[in-house]
Amino acid sequence: MSSWSLYIIRCRDGELYTGVTTDVNRRFAEHQGGGPKAAKYLRGKSPLQLIYQELVGSRSEALKREIQVKKLSRQQKLALLNVSRTTA
Structure with a gap:
């Protein structure tokens, strides 16, 4: 069974794209x-x-997490990024 990951990409215009995959x-x-x-x-x-x-x-957990993250506001997504940097 493959491990799944959620990822966020920042575009040139600053927009954020969220997806899931087995190989980021x-x-x-x-x-x-x-x-x-x-x-x-x-x-x-x-x-x-x-x-x-x-x-x-x-995959099921990844899709659920993707939905959770996609429902977040931009500010909440950026806060998620900041939290991950301080705990890494």
Whole structure:
């Protein structure tokens, strides 16, 4: 069973994109490449910056966590980033 991670990417315009994957580095490279596997939302928004990743566990847990994070306001997401930096 693969471990799943949640990640947040900051776009050139400062927008935040949240997703889940089993391989954050591979998925980020796909987004940066802008190819067919990249999220349409991120196309044309380069440069992209991977600013957060969180090991979640199962796919089900990752999808639940993704929904939780996507419901957060921008300020709450930025606070999540700051908390992770101070506890890392």
